[in-house]
Amino acid sequence: MASIHDVARVAGVSISTVSYALSGKRSIAASTRARVLDAVESLGYRPNAGARMLAGTRTNIFALTAPFHADTYAPAHMAFVLAVAQAARAHDYDVLLLTQDEATNGLRRVASSRLVDGIIVLDVAGDDDRVAVIRELGVPSTFIGVPRDAAGLVCVDLDFEAAAALAVEKLAAAGHRSIGLIGHSPGVYARGSNFPPRFRDGFFAAAAARGIETAFAMPERDGPSARLALDALYRDCPDMTAVVLHAEETVQAAVLDVLRERGLRVPGDLSVLSACASFETDHFEPPLDTIPLVAADSCTRAVDLAIEQVGGPIEPRIELVPPRFYERGSIAPPRTRSSASPRP
């Protein structure tokens, strides 16, 4: 394996010139640089990673702590892991994957051995063990999600309150005055991360501000629960003309199945808006208007902030990514009472 000395010899320069020619950290005569690059090319030279880590100030590796729990939704988890890896590569960083077991010890290990320059924290729980460790280590870190106590931390997340408000706004603009919300399972609100309550509260606040009637249900992940949830919404809001789905893919699909079974057309009989989903909603029948949770948005920003921190400390913050709306045709003005088709 060729070393920097080999390149220097072939190019007829010193090793410092080779280093600078490759890093661009000082100006090099064009002809010299060309000779160096030729030598690099012909020798197939790649700087040794260990030597760079030791001599330089950074390792160009981020740790990604992505614990996987029993109730982790794999496709969303995957999307975030991939988005982080991709964003990191755009800054010439590699990603070291840390998993469940060893969650906190792994962080200690890779940070204090200086194997990584920083840490990206995924699947942040309200009360997360990793918060204390990261505070203690004082290593550049970005949380994707917001722990209960975020003092001193750098966090990035979708603005769930704004997403909920946007959902209400879009439906209100179409004329809806009575909107149901199908959320996650009760367990998710009890423990879990804090985004489901943030969305729920944002929804109620935005609806209240417009004098819109609301109902709320928290089905489990199975089809029968989705069916019951819809019944509960219609019971609480007999005039409901729109529903917001802030739930997992299986539940969203199940709700559409139930509507189809009952002969309720979307958006003719009911407008439906999917909110904060990290999956595509245009495979549904019908495709759903959506305010998605875009993994790439949060992850790109999180990596940017980690890179900034590698350069030096930055102000702690909670940075909220603004939501976006995509129209797919599942929202229409509500039927007037007279023309409404009877509900089963």
Next chain:
Amino acid sequence: MASIHDVARVAGVSISTVSYALSGKRSIAASTRARVLDAVESLGYRPNAGARMLAGTRTNIFALTAPFHADTYAPAHMAFVLAVAQAARAHDYDVLLLTQDEATNGLRRVASSRLVDGIIVLDVAGDDDRVAVIRELGVPSTFIGVPRDAAGLVCVDLDFEAAAALAVEKLAAAGHRSIGLIGHSPGVYARGSNFPPRFRDGFFAAAAARGIETAFAMPERDGPSARLALDALYRDCPDMTAVVLHAEETVQAAVLDVLRERGLRVPGDLSVLSACASFETDHFEPPLDTIPLVAADSCTRAVDLAIEQVGGPIEPRIELVPPRFYERGSIAPPRTRSSASPRP
């Protein structure tokens, strides 16, 4: 951050003694070792990763190349990634995650910069770009899955032929003489990896050897296709008394839904065996007997073989992991004709 010199000073020994006390590579007086460990503890010393990589012979990092395609099934993908990470940690190895974009360039980069000691290859396609790169790099690598041309490679995979034979054997032992197979979508057999054909061929061979009648269907991933597939099996095998599900979770669930709708009980009216699933089958209603694809089995062995290769070249091989059978109560003897309930 404490260095090995600090530890040596505090313990009153030389740095080589510290190094050997920690690595155990030469014998150290018990009292000396104790002083060293005390110093390490009190200073919170962790060897610098870059320095170890540069001075030592290995980096203790494996690259994990896990491309994610449009039709990747996230839960299975996730299970394999986690199983590799866990197996690696058991050998004190970390995992560097390489994703889709940059699949082959990433391998070149991390291998020739000596950032990793070896490569674990996931989601192996029949005709996989990474094969040529890895041959060229000559770096310790294990494939989880078997490419078409595996010459010179170390591969680990479930023994799909044996799994299919075991499925037939279990059903034959219960008295079944006519068995349907619901496989993956036609596209998967056309391109994709080679395990679906391996399972299919193993199934036909085992059935033929026992004079068992067979039928085969390849539904797409949606519910309606699953329904049609079942119809096709009954059309081809009117006396079918058992079905093997070698398909994704959604399809397996859909088949059970269809059976329930039609009033066909499992295993009373039809025995069902799930084969090579990387998800739990005991959440199904009813829970299914299963010959699972256990990610940990293949991944543990794959990592073991990678570790071996770091020590020096080993014989190329395709190592097939034997299947296991778990009973959940979804197989029973077939109804005799007279007592059979009529099919809808």
Next chain:
DNA sequence: CTGAAAGCGCTTACAG
């Protein structure tokens, strides 16, 4: 059982 020292392959002040 232990130590002094070379060397891994870079980066980056220091010097000109």
Next chain:
DNA sequence: CTGAAAGCGCTTACAG
């Protein structure tokens, strides 16, 4: 614009 050299923090022969 370029070079000679120190130094990053380890591991591991070499020596005793």
